[in-house]
Amino acid sequence: MVLLRNVLTVQAVLGLASAAAIPASQIFSRDITPIVYRIDPNSLNLPAYEEPSGRAKAPGKVPCLDCETGTPPPDQNTPTDPPSDPRCLQMYIRRAWDSFTDTEKKAYLDAVVCLMNTPTKTGLPFAQTLHDDFVKMHQTMANYAHNSGWFLPFHRAMLHTYEQTLRNTCAYRGALPYWNEWADAGSFSTASIFDPVYGFGGNGSGEGQCIQDGPFANYTLNTGPGYNNIPHCIWRQFDDYSSTASARQYTERCFELDNYYDFTGCVENGHMPGVARNDLPIEVWRGEVPQWPPVPIDPSQGGGFDIVQALASPHNGGHIGVGGEMGNPISSPGDPLFFLHHAWVDRIWWQWQRKNLTERLTDIGGFSSAHYYPLPDVGHVPATLEDNLNMVGLGPDKKIGDVMDSRQWPLCVEYK
Ligand SMILES: [Cu+2]
DSSP states (O other), X not given: OHHHHHHHHHXXXXXXXXXXXXXXXXXXXXXXOOOOSSOOGGGSOXXXXXXXXXXXXXXXXXXXXXXXXXSOOOOSOOOSSOOSSTTOSSOEEEOBGGGSOHHHHHHHHHHHHHHHTSBOSSOOTTOOBHHHHHHHHHHHHHHHHSSSTTHHHHHHHHHHHHHHHHHHHHOOOSOOOBOOTTTTTTOGGGOGGGOSSSSSOOOEETTTTEEOSSTTTTOEESSBSTTOBOOXXXXXXXXXXXXGGGSHHHHHHHHTOXXXXXXXXXXXHOOOTTSOOXXXXXXXXXXXXXXXXXXXXXXXXXXXXXXXXXXXXXXXXXXXXXXXXXXXTTTXXXXXXXXXXXXXXXXXXHHHHHTTHHHHTSOOOSBSSOOOTTSOOTTOOBOOTTOEEOOTTSSOOEEGGGGSOTTSTTTXXXXX
């Protein structure tokens, strides 16, 4: 194993390793030191954000947004209401992927491909592309942004930064789409979002479970899986049974909860107040298992970890139902579907906030670092609206208080 790892490391440094050569399923991180826990994310010596000067030009080859006229299509997202914050010059109306026209789908996918082929902006170790940068952001912040009060605000800020990067760097003119997972719960494997032409490509197969078609096939990630930074493919391992965790009933029960602490626990991990809490095994969160689930789930055989029984939630359904890179809690943004999944989760938070804006625009709870159940919550600091969400130089940092109201600057987002 040590020898193998050295070989992999040398290959990774020299850029010799190909996605096919190192299937993610063979990569083990047990002897690679994971990120240090409970350090101050503001002291991580991350690059500072530089404001782009005007509308940035897309470096390199700009994807053809409208091949017939050569000009990008106009914004599809005409706001129906005036922005609630006058600093929002434009509102970004996030709509379901299934409501996109083929042209809109193509424009979005092209922008993601552009971002994947744009050199790293952060210069963080091992990152080679702007897409790698977003995986690094998630890797760096994973231990603050999950099982914590930061979960929803951090991902909301991350989505905004990604949306702005697609627009500023890759000439994308629309808003981030979301994946309406209620419609596909229990049948991810036949969902149209995995279309090979107007979608994200399908399931993985073969050694390494690499995706075989769609715009991201044959792409090499340089960051992940987990806390590793080893070139590998985007891989998926559909699990229709686990995808039933995305079913409407598991979201609806979260809507019934009336404070943020309870709500976020329900959305992230299916925790319900007064019920003994489960959590993913700590090894998963430490990045010590290369894939999740570690073995194929077959509840009829009593094997594996039954996510639906233990941790059914809108957040887990998307991650575990798609599996592979998406199933890895640390490096899941390596699959671009991550951003549509988290836009869905973010929409659920906003729907819940809208039920009682007076209280819920300031309701935060939980801690500012991960709290694994049933481990004791020793040494955790409560999350506050003043906490800084570090965007690792990809966009301006945000305070939690800055992202509580989606409609207001700097987010300027509405969901349809
Ligand atoms: Cu996350």
